[in-house]
Amino acid sequence: MKKSFLLILLALAACKNETKETVETVTDTVVIDTTAIRVAEEKAGEDNEPIAPERTTANPDEYVTGHFVSNKDVTAMATLVREREGNPSEDGTAAAYSITFNDPNIPALPAGCCEMILVNEGDLNGDGLDELGYAQAPMNGCVFYYYVYTYKNAKWKQFIEPFVIPTGCDGISRADMEKIVFKEGNVIYFMQTDMNDEDMEKVKTKAKLL
Template sequence: MKQMFFKFIFLIAFTCIFAACNSNSVNNNKETSDSAKVRQLVYDWNKAFISNDSNAFLILLDDSIQYYGFQQYKSNLMEAELSIFKKYPDFKQEIYGDVKIDTLSKAEAICSFVRRITINHKSLDYPTYLIFKKSLEAWKIVAEGDYISKNDLTNKSNIPKDAVLGDYNGDGKLDYMWLVPPKIKSGNEEFDCVGECDSYIKFSDTSLSLIKIENCIGGQPFNHGDLNKNGTDEIGLLPEWFTSCWSDYLVWTFRNGKWIYAVEPFPTHCNQWEEGVIPIEIDFKKEGYVIIRYSEFSEKTDNWTKSKSVKIIK
């Protein structure tokens, strides 16, 4: 009877140990699998960046990303990152050394690595991190940053989500810009502002002067990249107003410490914006020129959108 009892106890103990080992094995395998997936995603991110692959970014990035201390929408971030290639045609990036997984759980992974960036034949190394979160069995990038600028950037908490990245003064550093609209009167007093109906484009680099836009109650600034090859990103804006579908498109460049129009403001109608027409881009057939797309009223046709090549101020 005692032998039967001890055999029974031994069988239970063996079964428990086997189950525990098997469970640990499954968990370890899953952890190893997730580690491999996340590590590969870092290389996929690097490949998407150097190949200028917007479709790959769409898959890798979450809808909103903490980008070097600031929350950014996916679309804004993609525009900013991919515009680097327009500004620096010789831009190169590589992951130098190994990718380390600092933290790994069922829902989050933090990876660190050295990001080597080469511009104008000069290379700099940045200790970079990517944070992934798992959503519906897919890992998405929710944060990107480096350990050099992290402390400085996180102190700037007054930058809105729709701020746009760019190098607007040519100092080689990325800054943010955003529009500060006027306060609109409420109640029965419609179509009026508290004070002047002027907006201002503001920058995270406080050494940059504000851009004043008169008779403007809103709008989203756009980074057009370096259109005139002077080392700075040009800024575009379609000013909003209470009424009318017509509005001049404005493009600024930074020259000798001041904001000036890169081209003369040109008229646009809401039809061309609804059709997704690009308002301005480099004319690659004519150095120092850009192609602008503007609107011109005509009773003979419904297509009011025209285009022409104009000289851009450098």
């Protein structure tokens, strides 16, 4: 009888040890799986983390100086802003530009795509400061879009309604750009290309103020 009772106790003890080992094994497995998931999640987080904009000077020769915000000379420069990694020729991501200034207190003027020509338009609105113009040729360079900005209340504001300058893919110089927007008396004009004329003659057109 004592032998039987001893055998039962040994069997229970063995069973308990086996159960403990099994639980420990399962617990170890769960820890390993959890670690793997955590590592995978951290890796995914790193891959999806946004890339900080990288600012580089796109064309250091493309700049213009003027009294844009005060009576002292300020230099504006076309600057490339890389918003994310990628090759534009492969994935179609266009380069983005910003007009930056040598005075850190002047906010940058976002300009989008693509390369541009900067122009000091002179004082168009009679406030004693120069307006800043720029021509930009998205993608193919055959058509320029022209913008004029003024600095008011510590912000850049579009001064006239943007317009299109077709070039026939021949490009355009800063000297030609400087003749496009001008002031006569108190009226501001721009030279608009007549698309119905085979020689694409330019017609003096009153600008729409914004």
